[in-house]
Amino acid sequence: MWLILTAFAAIITTVVWYISPQRDTYKLGLLSLAFWGATTMWLVDHVMAYMSEGGEFFAMNPDATMLGVTVILVALTIWLFVLLVGDPKGVIRKLIHK
Amino acid sequence: MACFLAPMSEAIVMTIVQKVVMNKAKKMGRSGSENTRSTWTRRLGWLNKMLWGGSVLLAFEHLWHGEIVPWPPFLTAMKNPADVGPMFHEIATVGTAMAVAVTVAWALMILVVELRGRSISRAGTTSTVGGTE
Numbered sequence: 001m002w003l004i005l006t007a008f009a010a011i012i013t014t015v016v017w018y019i020s021p022q023r024d025t026y027k028l029g030l031l032s033l034a035f036w037g038a039t040t041m042w043l044v045d046h047v048m049a050y051m052s053e054g055g056e057f058f059a060m061n062p063d064a065t066m067l068g069v070t071v072i073l074v075a076l077t078i079w080l081f082v083l084l085v086g087d088p089k090g091v092i093r094k095l096i097h098k
Numbered sequence: 099m100a101c102f103l104a105p106m107s108e109a110i111v112m113t114i115v116q117k118v119v120m121n122k123a124k125k126m127g128r129s130g131s132e133n134t135r136s137t138w139t140r141r142l143g144w145l146n147k148m149l150w151g152g153s154v155l156l157a158f159e160h161l162w163h164g165e166i167v168p169w170p171p172f173l174t175a176m177k178n179p180a181d182v183g184p185m186f187h188e189i190a191t192v193g194t195a196m197a198v199a200v201t202v203a204w205a206l207m208i209l210v211v212e213l214r215g216r217s218i219s220r221a222g223t224t225s226t227v228g229g230t231e
Contacts, residue, residue, distance in 0.1 A: 002159065006155070029144075029147070030147050030151075033144055033147035033148045033151060034147055034148070034150070034151020034152070034154075034155070035151065036148055036151075036203070037105075037147070037148030037149060037150075037151040037152030037153075037155075037200055038151060038152040038155040038156065039152075040148070040152065040196070040199050040200050040203055041102070041105060041152040041153075041156055041196040041199070041200065042156070042159075043199070044192065044195050044196045044199045045101065045156075045192055045196065048191070048192050048195060049192075067159060067162050070158075070162070071155050071158060071159065074154075074155065074158050075151070075155060078154065
């Protein structure tokens with residue numbers, strides 16, 4: 001389930017990156033590529049596990065769903081941290097120098 | 099078990115490579131090769147973002163499943179000698195496949211960007227030639 005949710009997040013962030021004129025300012029490429037990297041890695045993991053062990057391809061249970069949601073939250077938190085440290089709009093700098 | 103260590107290792111190596119390319123570009127004057135280097139710095143940045151992003155999120159998934167812990171020996175499989183062999187096997191097979199898949203995806207991105215760039219520059223040349231006739 002976390003593969004589906006991460007792939008969904010990758011698609012959404014790529015669409016936002018494409019339509020946003022301020023994609024570089026808000027580091028949307030970082031968020032989008034991080035989601036695509038994780039999606040690719042989990043896809044390989046799922047395919048190899050399915051080929052070697054069989055069973056269900058997607059784990060559909062509350063724990064897997066919770067993991068997927070938490071993974072997206074972790075990625076968004078890291079992206080927000082990088083954005084605030086970079087402070088492209090100078091908002092934090094203005095607050096400090098007030 | 100610890101498959102994310104293979105793409106994370108590649109991320110460390112490629113980040114160093116990106117820094118070296120970036121430093122060389124800064125040292126050189128404004129020339130054609132400098133433009134090439136800054137282009138490759140940006141392109142290596144795409145690969146590093148995918149590798150680091152994927153590795154960190156996979157590490158979190160392993161933490162969630164109790165396969166890694168925030169205290170030594172960090173990898174749960176290291177506690178049991180019988181699990182060490184399968185762990186290294188998983189890093190060598192699944193981990194390497196993950197790193198290769200991300201690198202291939204990045205190479206395809208570069209190929210598309212290159213082909214698109216060439217077709218745009220070719221279209222620009224054709225329209226310029228057409229305009230002078």
